[in-house]
Amino acid sequence: MRNPEYEFVSPEAGELTALLEQGCTQITGQALRPGSPEQLFVRWAAGIMVQLRVLMNYTGNQNIPSPLR
Numbered sequence: 587m588r589n590p591e592y593e594f595v596s597p598e599a600g601e602l603t604a605l606l607e608q609g610c611t612q613i614t615g616q617a618l619r620p621g622s623p624e625q626l627f628v629r630w631a632a633g634i635m636v637q638l639r640v641l642m643n644y645t646g647n648q649n650i651p652s653p654l655r
Contacts, residue, residue: 594646597639603632 596602606628611617618625 591647592650594643595639597636597643599632599636602635603629606632
């Protein structure tokens with residue numbers, strides 16, 4: 587019997603992208619425009635971060651012992 591898959595960090599791309607865009611807007615004081623180099627960079631970075639979060643969840647689930655039968 588396998589353990590259920592636990593989610594240690596959220597791999598939701600939409601949430602992460604929104605947080606990064608909001609942070610960039612706060613730092614620069616300007617909203618990101620669609621297709622701007624800044625927005626493309628933020629989305630590229632978010633894609634990498636989502637993949638890292640997926641790997642963190644996978645790794646975390648590997649370290650959970652199976653229940654004894």
